Amino acid sequence: MKLDKIQQYLLKEIADLTDVPAGAYNIRSNSQSIGRQSSANITITPKTDVSGIDIRIKDGTKNESVHIPVVMTESGLKEEVYNDFYVGDNADVEIVAGCGIDNCGNHDSEHDGIHRFFVGKNSKVKYVEKHFGSGEGSGKRILNPVTEVYMEENSFVEMEMVQIKGVDDTVRTTIAELKEGASLVVRERLMTHNEQKAYSIYTVSLNGKNSTADVVSRAVARDNSYQKFEAKIVGNAECKGHTECDSIIMDNGQILAVPALEANNVDASLVHEAAIGKIAGEQIDKLMTLGLTEAEAEQEIINGFLR
Amino acid sequence: MLKIENLSFNVNSGEKEIIKNISLEIPDGKLIVVTGPNGGGKSTLAKLIAGLEKPSEGKIFFKGEDITDMSITDRAKLGIAFAFQQPVKFKGIRVIDLIRLSAGKELSIAEACEYLSLVGLCAREYIDREVNSSLSGGELKRIEIAIVLARKSLLTVFDEPEAGIDLWSFSNLIDVFRQQREEIKDRSILIISHQERILNIADEIVVLNNGEIEKHGKKDELLPELIGTSAAVAKCKGIKKELDD
Numbered sequence: 001m002k003l004d005k006i007q008q009y010l011l012k013e014i015a016d017l018t019d020v021p022a023g024a025y026n027i028r029s030n031s032q033s034i035g036r037q038s039s040a041n042i043t044i045t046p047k048t049d050v051s052g053i054d055i056r057i058k059d060g061t062k063n064e065s066v067h068i069p070v071v072m073t074e075s076g077l078k079e080e081v082y083n084d085f086y087v088g089d090n091a092d093v094e095i096v097a098g099c100g101i102d103n104c105g106n107h108d109s110e111h112d113g114i115h116r117f118f119v120g121k122n123s124k125v126k127y128v129e130k131h132f133g134s135g136e137g138s139g140k141r142i143l144n145p146v147t148e149v150y151m152e153e154n155s156f157v158e159m160e161m162v163q164i165k166g167v168d169d170t171v172r173t174t175i176a177e178l179k180e181g182a183s184l185v186v187r188e189r190l191m192t193h194n195e196q197k198a199y200s201i202y203t204v205s206l207n208g209k210n211s212t213a214d215v216v217s218r219a220v221a222r223d224n225s226y227q228k229f230e231a232k233i234v235g236n237a238e239c240k241g242h243t244e245c246d247s248i249i250m251d252n253g254q255i256l257a258v259p260a261l262e263a264n265n266v267d268a269s270l271v272h273e274a275a276i277g278k279i280a281g282e283q284i285d286k287l288m289t290l291g292l293t294e295a296e297a298e299q300e301i302i303n304g305f306l307r
Numbered sequence: 308m309l310k311i312e313n314l315s316f317n318v319n320s321g322e323k324e325i326i327k328n329i330s331l332e333i334p335d336g337k338l339i340v341v342t343g344p345n346g347g348g349k350s351t352l353a354k355l356i357a358g359l360e361k362p363s364e365g366k367i368f369f370k371g372e373d374i375t376d377m378s379i380t381d382r383a384k385l386g387i388a389f390a391f392q393q394p395v396k397f398k399g400i401r402v403i404d405l406i407r408l409s410a411g412k413e414l415s416i417a418e419a420c421e422y423l424s425l426v427g428l429c430a431r432e433y434i435d436r437e438v439n440s441s442l443s444g445g446e447l448k449r450i451e452i453a454i455v456l457a458r459k460s461l462l463t464v465f466d467e468p469e470a471g472i473d474l475w476s477f478s479n480l481i482d483v484f485r486q487q488r489e490e491i492k493d494r495s496i497l498i499i500s501h502q503e504r505i506l507n508i509a510d511e512i513v514v515l516n517n518g519e520i521e522k523h524g525k526k527d528e529l530l531p532e533l534i535g536t537s538a539a540v541a542k543c544k545g546i547k548k549e550l551d552d
């Protein structure tokens with residue numbers, strides 16, 4: 001597998017990869033798989049009906065990882081990719097996905113990844129997804145990820161979703177369904193600038209007794225960008241749900257936060273919090289007394305906020 | 308070190324005068340303690356010195372240079388440091404980050420930890436903590452002091468450093484202030500405080516009341532006079548009068 005400079009740069013940004021990863025992986029570049037490896041417990045096979053792969057993780061697989069990064073460097077590509085993860089029972093794995101688009105041309109590049117997770121009983125999954133765009137072309141970099149998570153009894157899923165730079169247009173749709181004792185944690189970090197638009201929509205259904213969800217988004221909207229965060233937690237059983245959207249708004253940015261709760265069971269306990277505001281003046285003042293300029297202070301505050 | 312000339316600060320478009328035509332000089336190498344009743348204008352004076360507020364009238368000179376119109380950043384770069392009365396909280400910024408920014412260089416973890424030890428915090432437990440509301444009031448206050456110590460500034464202003472700090476740590480804190488003076492030649496320290504033990508280590512004491520300097524003199528002369536009088540404790544004349552009426 002040979003990677004050019006831009007491909008290497010994108011892989012570093014989205015998956016922190018400088019080399020072929022250990023364990024199972026599939027690296028997709030400009031709509032083709034350019035490297036694929038299964039391991040003893042994790043098999044990756046291409047789909048035959050649509051573009052995409054099936055990732056099957058055996059029962060009891062522990063401390064293994066799967067990397068499935070996607071890079072696009074040709075202007076004007078548009079693709080829809082279906083990746084299904086079948087995680088067996090009693091597994092403990094890390095899945096690193098992510099998409100980097102470099103668009104130097106004037107045609108839009110678009111990657112729509114549809115990820116479905118079927119997480120077995122008592123399994124633990126950590127999912128990391130980073131989205132990143134670069135390139136000076138007038139063509140847009142568009143990402144519309146759809147993530148579906150189906151969680152069996154007592155499974156645990158932690159999702160870290162990050163989009164910090166360069167994605168012009170994004171609609172992120174995440175749905176999750178949890179059975180008894182299952183637990184979902186989502187940490188989303190989003191920054192938009194220039195004329196970018198980002199929609200992030202979550203629907204989490206707590207269907208089983210003692211299931212829990214904690215969905216927290218931290219977002220920064222600068223320049224003329226627009227963000228809409230819509231999180232709905234549905235409690236259909238005795239369960240606990242919490243959603244939080246904490247946003248910093250700058251320049252002419254716009255943010256619409258729509259937290260929603262639906263309780264269909266008297267023992268459902270659901271909480272939402274949403275806050276939008278500019279950077280606190282006293283935070284800037286404090287950092288300036290340490291010798292930072294106003295611009296440097298803002299940058300530090302945002303870096304910390306999105307850490 | 309610092310010279311303040313006829314400084315005034317008004318709010319509500321001049322209706323309310325918080326600092327009234329104050330002149331004060333802080334000599335090189337001296338420790339000055341400013342005391343006085345709540346609402347007397349002490350914190351406002353500190354903010355005017357550090358540049359967080361701009362005076363309505365008057366001038367401020369630092370080492371002979373007129374800094375009245377200088378930004379907070381430029382004053383910090385010249386050598387003015389300021390530990391806030393109410394420490395600022397952040398999201399995601401850790402103690403180590405603030406100590407490094409303050410020192411202005413890539414300190415090692417061990418070097419950064421030394422500043423926390425100075426204020427009596429077990430460094431390893433705190434260095435990676437976020438500076439947010441999960442820290443207790445006293446912890447935040449000590450971290451604020453540690454951060455400011457890392458600047459090694461020529462003039463450091465501490466606004467009620469003792470507030471919220473337990474008795475045991477308090478003695479250490481006094482030692483820290485003493486040592487600070489020896490570390491850098493001619494360094495001056497201005498501490499705003501209501502504590503007799505801090506007043507006791509001062510070279511000079513200033514009593515600020517109702518926006519004016521009510522008293523200013525050598526510690527030995529002023530302290531006996533202040534202790535046991537009402538000058539250093541809050542007066543409530545205004546309210547009492549209202550209630551009487």
Ligand SMILES: Nc1ncnc2c1ncn2[C@@H]1O[C@H](COP(=O)(O)OP(=O)(O)OP(=O)(O)O)[C@@H](O)[C@H]1O
Pocket residue numbers: 318319325343344345346347348349350351352392
């Ligand atoms: N921006 C402002 N607008 C209106 N009033 C203000 C403003 N800043 C300060 N004040 C008022 O000025 C007075 C002095 O405040 P300052 O914080 O300087 O007092 P202090 O001496 O530090 O008191 P303490 O001992 O309680 O800390 C107070 O009455 C305060 O309410």
Ligand SMILES: [Mg+2]
Pocket residue numbers: 349350351392466
């Ligand atoms: Mg004060």
